[in-house]
Amino acid sequence: MGPVFNGTSCAECHKAGAIGGAATDRTIALVRRIGGMRNGVYTDLTELGGPVLQARSLREFDTTCPVEAEFVPRQANFVSHRITTPLFGAGLMEAISAEEILSRTKKRDVDGVLGVANLVLNPETGQTEVGRFGWKSQHSSLHVFAGDAYLNEMGITSALFPTENMPQGKPIPKGWDVVDDPEDEDGDVEKFANFMRLLAPPSQRIPVTPQVRAGERIFQQIRCSACHVPEMRTGANAIGALANQRVRLFSDLLLHRMGEGLADGIQQGVAQGDQFRTAPLWGLSRRNLFLHDGRARNPEEAILYHGGEAKPSKDRFLRLRDIDKAVLSAFLRSL
Numbered sequence: 387m388g389p390v391f392n393g394t395s396c397a398e399c400h401k402a403g404a405i406g407g408a409a410t411d412r413t414i415a416l417v418r419r420i421g422g423m424r425n426g427v428y429t430d431l432t433e434l435g436g437p438v439l440q441a442r443s444l445r446e447f448d449t450t451c452p453v454e455a456e457f458v459p460r461q462a463n464f465v466s467h468r469i470t471t472p473l474f475g476a477g478l479m480e481a482i483s484a485e486e487i488l489s490r491t492k493k494r495d496v497d498g499v500l501g502v503a504n505l506v507l508n509p510e511t512g513q514t515e516v517g518r519f520g521w522k523s524q525h526s527s528l529h530v531f532a533g534d535a536y537l538n539e540m541g542i543t544s545a546l547f548p549t550e551n552m553p554q555g556k557p558i559p560k561g562w563d564v565v566d567d568p569e570d571e572d573g574d575v576e577k578f579a580n581f582m583r584l585l586a587p588p589s590q591r592i593p594v595t596p597q598v599r600a601g602e603r604i605f606q607q608i609r610c611s612a613c614h615v616p617e618m619r620t621g622a623n624a625i626g627a628l629a630n631q632r633v634r635l636f637s638d639l640l641l642h643r644m645g646e647g648l649a650d651g652i653q654q655g656v657a658q659g660d661q662f663r664t665a666p667l668w669g670l671s672r673r674n675l676f677l678h679d680g681r682a683r684n685p686e687e688a689i690l691y692h693g694g695e696a697k698p699s700k701d702r703f704l705r706l707r708d709i710d711k712a713v714l715s716a717f718l719r720s721l
């Protein structure tokens with residue numbers, strides 16, 4: 387294990403229990419991702435401690451540790467604050483076929499909405515695959531995300547990510563990384579992936595009242611559903627519980643241009659600075675922080691920050707009568 391990290395367990399940031407692994411506390415479950423521009427080319431700033439900063443060091447446990455927590459280097463042009471995404475239903479999201487996701491990328495709709503798939507390298511298969519996890523759909527599988535998190539959040543190397551994160555890009559002082567890489571010898575990363583694969587999806591709150599149903603109709607009418615697609619289906623799957631299921635996640639898992647107000651400048655895969663994955667809305671009522679940096683405290687506030695491709699839809703929301711806004715809120719709060 388390297389001397390710098392962000393958390394000591396997955397559950398520290400992905401709280402277990404009712405909130406299904408979402409961020410609840412901005413002071414803990416918020417990581418900083420950095421990026422820079424050099425001669426017009428985007429860089430992850432790996433040599434300076436990027437792309438994810440580790441905000442803690444072993445000095446917390448041992449005052450003789452010479453390595454400090456990482457700070458934002460002055461060469462960083464972009465700093466993105468990212469809160470934890472929830473993990474509920476993650477296996478179902480993984481089981482949706484790439485074809486199903488790609489089927490919605492074909493043409494721009496009446497509002498100018500055009501979803502783009504993130505295409506990312508899967509270090510396990512060596513293939514370019516359709517991304518679906520993370521705020522920019524930057525990973526295609528739970529196994530890879532678990533390996534990435536083990537390395538970048540907890541400072542532990544594994545077969546998929548065998549190279550230690552150098553603190554601020556500098557070599558680790560002798561004696562402060564004593565285990566040979568890869569450190570995960572028991573296949574813990576695979577176990578994390580299997581655990582997440584079988585987390586149940588959050589259910590809509592019952593009873594589903596006529597008001598909630600009316601709210602879902604407004605959600606469709608003002609075309610929130612152009613991106614927050616109510617339902618997708620999984621394909622064939624070796625795990626019976628994940629095969630041929632309806633997945634009511636309210637996302638197309640595609641990237642959309644969300645305007646300057648939300649842009650964080652960070653590029654991941656094909657995702658540009660202003661592009662984000664349509665955030666799945668299932669489990670909304672179990673959460674208390676919204677949008678990639680947790681700036682919104684409730685779903686309605688999150689809508690107000692929508693720009694870019696989502697602006698026509700937001701403008702229709704703003705023009706709703708108060709009574710219809712209340713009905714839409716009832717629907718969002720039932721999820």
Ligand code: HEC
Binds near residue numbers: 470518
């Ligand atoms: C320091 C806090 C922290 C710790 C510890 C942490 N995570 Fe995360 N996790 C995050 C953040 C922040 C994101 C969103 C990252 C992004 O998209 O930029 C995330 C996203 C994820 C996602 C993507 C889910 C989705 O649907 O988008 C998975 C999977 C995940 N983490 C798994 C894990 C596992 C497994 C562990 C333990 C090995 C772990 N995480 C430890 C903060 C943490």
Ligand code: HEC
Binds near residue numbers: 609679688
């Ligand atoms: C053009 C696509 C698009 C449209 C249309 C759209 N959204 Fe979104 N929505 C997104 C994206 C992308 C995000 C994530 C943005 C971010 O985190 O920076 C998001 C985030 C959200 C969130 C926060 C969820 C979370 O996990 O933090 C809520 C709530 C939401 N949208 C509701 C709505 C509602 C209600 C409408 C209709 C008025 C709507 N959206 C229309 C793309 C869209």
